[in-house]
Amino acid sequence: MPRLCETDGLTEDQTEILKAVRVFVDEQIIPVAQELEHADEYPTEIVEGLKELGVFGLMIPEEYGGLGESLLTYALCVEEIARGWMSVSGVINTHFIVAYMVMQHGTEEQKQKYLPQMATGEMRGAFSMSEPGLGSDVSAVATKATKQDDGSYSITGQKMWLTNGAESRLVATLCKTDEGADSVYRNMTTFLIEKEAGFGETAPGLSIPGKIEKMGYKGVETTEMILEGHVVRADQILGGETGKGFYQMMDGVEVGRVNVAARACGIALRAFELGTAYAQQRHAFGKQIADHQAILFRIAEMATKVETAHAMMVRAARMKDRGERVDVEAGMAKMLASEFCSEVVDASFRIHGGYGYSKEYEIERLYREAAFMLIGEGTSDIQKMIIGRAILKEYKLKG
Numbered sequence: 001m002p003r004l005c006e007t008d009g010l011t012e013d014q015t016e017i018l019k020a021v022r023v024f025v026d027e028q029i030i031p032v033a034q035e036l037e038h039a040d041e042y043p044t045e046i047v048e049g050l051k052e053l054g055v056f057g058l059m060i061p062e063e064y065g066g067l068g069e070s071l072l073t074y075a076l077c078v079e080e081i082a083r084g085w086m087s088v089s090g091v092i093n094t095h096f097i098v099a100y101m102v103m104q105h106g107t108e109e110q111k112q113k114y115l116p117q118m119a120t121g122e123m124r125g126a127f128s129m130s131e132p133g134l135g136s137d138v139s140a141v142a143t144k145a146t147k148q149d150d151g152s153y154s155i156t157g158q159k160m161w162l163t164n165g166a167e168s169r170l171v172a173t174l175c176k177t178d179e180g181a182d183s184v185y186r187n188m189t190t191f192l193i194e195k196e197a198g199f200g201e202t203a204p205g206l207s208i209p210g211k212i213e214k215m216g217y218k219g220v221e222t223t224e225m226i227l228e229g230h231v232v233r234a235d236q237i238l239g240g241e242t243g244k245g246f247y248q249m250m251d252g253v254e255v256g257r258v259n260v261a262a263r264a265c266g267i268a269l270r271a272f273e274l275g276t277a278y279a280q281q282r283h284a285f286g287k288q289i290a291d292h293q294a295i296l297f298r299i300a301e302m303a304t305k306v307e308t309a310h311a312m313m314v315r316a317a318r319m320k321d322r323g324e325r326v327d328v329e330a331g332m333a334k335m336l337a338s339e340f341c342s343e344v345v346d347a348s349f350r351i352h353g354g355y356g357y358s359k360e361y362e363i364e365r366l367y368r369e370a371a372f373m374l375i376g377e378g379t380s381d382i383q384k385m386i387i388g389r390a391i392l393k394e395y396k397l398k399g
Contacts, residue, residue, distance in 0.1 A: 004303060013069075017077065021077045025081060026084070029043075029081070029088060032046075033085035033365070037365055040219060042220065047121070055077060056119060056120065057118065059103070060099055060118065060119040061103070064115035071321050072317040074096065074317075075258055075261075075314070075317045076262070076314075078093065079269070079310070082267055082270075083267070086372075087217055087218060087369075088219070090163050090263075093163070093259045094125060095126075095168075097127045098125025098126065101238060101248055102118070102192070102238070104248075105244070105248045109235065124170070126164040126171045127163070127256070128225060129141075130160045131160050141175070141188060143157025143159060143227060144157060148231070151233075152231050153175075153231070153232050154229050154231050155173070155229075157175065158226055159224060161212075161222060162208075165224070166211070168197070172238065173192075175245065177243065179243065186243045189237055189242040190249060192236045192237075193206065205227060205231065206225065206226070209226065211223060214372075215368050216372055253378070254326060257334040257378065257383075258330050261330070261337040261338070262337075264334075264341035265309050267345065267370055268370075269306050270362070271344050271347075271370075272306050272348065274348055274361075275298075275299065275302060275348030276299055298347045309336055309341065315333070328386065331378075331386045331387050332383070334378070337373070338376075349367050
């Protein structure tokens with residue numbers, strides 16, 4: 001077993017799960033990832049295989065049909081999947097955030113209704129916070145849910161960047177409710193919106209337009225969601241109370257940042273594998289290019305960055321599993337892993353030389369995927385603001 005990205009203290013069950021996922025990645029994902037990605041084709045067979053492995057229900061408690069595993073187990077599985085093809089890990093990530101929010105904040109009725117279907121992958125989730133004019137300013141959410149005389153809510157607005165937007169049947173959606181709270185953050189509510197899978201009008205007053213064309217992160221669909229007087233029942237409010245949406249979403253984003261860190265680790269590890277393999281196959285000036293000091297130094301730096309990012313991601317996941325607040329640690333892990341991922345992929349790209357620019361080589365795909373890690377679940381600049389403010393509170397001067 002290669003020494004990079006090993007994790008100490010895993011149980012036998014965790015080790016067996018990770019082994020099964022790695023075998024699946026090597027045999028079922030890596031051989032077809034290039035073809036599916038360039039065709040921008042949804043990985044139906046891969047998703048079905050992940051259902052059989054139980055990955056969709058990895059963290060869902062056993063009483064609701066899941067495996068009841070930890071965030072650490074989940075993150076390590078995502079790392080393996082992203083090593084094969086980052087797009088597939090996106091299908092899992094968005095679904096997981098919604099399942100996590102239902103687990104942590106849902107009513108017992110909501111857990112009973114949704115989690116068993118989500119554990120099997122029969123019902124897949126999407127996470128909807130962003131809007132076309134929103135960017136990183138969540139307080140500016142404009143999608144509005146207006147309470148009706150019968151207690152239901154009518155929702156109107158436009159949402160953006162929904163991974164699983166078409167395939168999902170449950171969308172955790174952040175809306176402004178404006179019910180008299182003294183803070184903009186307490187005037188937001190998360191609704192569990194139900195819809196059919198597919199494009200077009202998938203529920204009354206709810207439309208999913210076609211896929212957003214992207215430079216990378218292909219195969220999995222990214223969409224908008226248009227809401228025009230879409231009516232939801234009061235029991236579709238996550239947790240049953242209005243005004244808690246922002247805090248519920250931030251909890252979901254926190255674990256999502258651990259997940260993106262894991263995805264970045266997986267991409268970086270694959271880039272390292274490809275770069276070191278190519279450096280031992282390609283010869284120049286009478287020897288393999290790995291023997292040239294410039295390449296050797298690059299390999300050493302790549303390995304160190306891969307290992308460091310993995311350690312930060314594991315630490316954040318373990319802290320969250322202990323019930324600790326990890327806004328800073330998750331932000332650090334996400335920022336560091338995404339930045340190092342970009343640097344490792346770039347180094348591997350340079351090792352490949354001209355061949356790295358060819359679509360026949362995996363590194364070209366990784367180069368485009370790494371760019372998304374820098375912005376997904378909050379840019380590095382946003383992470384720095386979160387980290388910096390928290391650190392200043394901890395180290396505030398006294399007197």
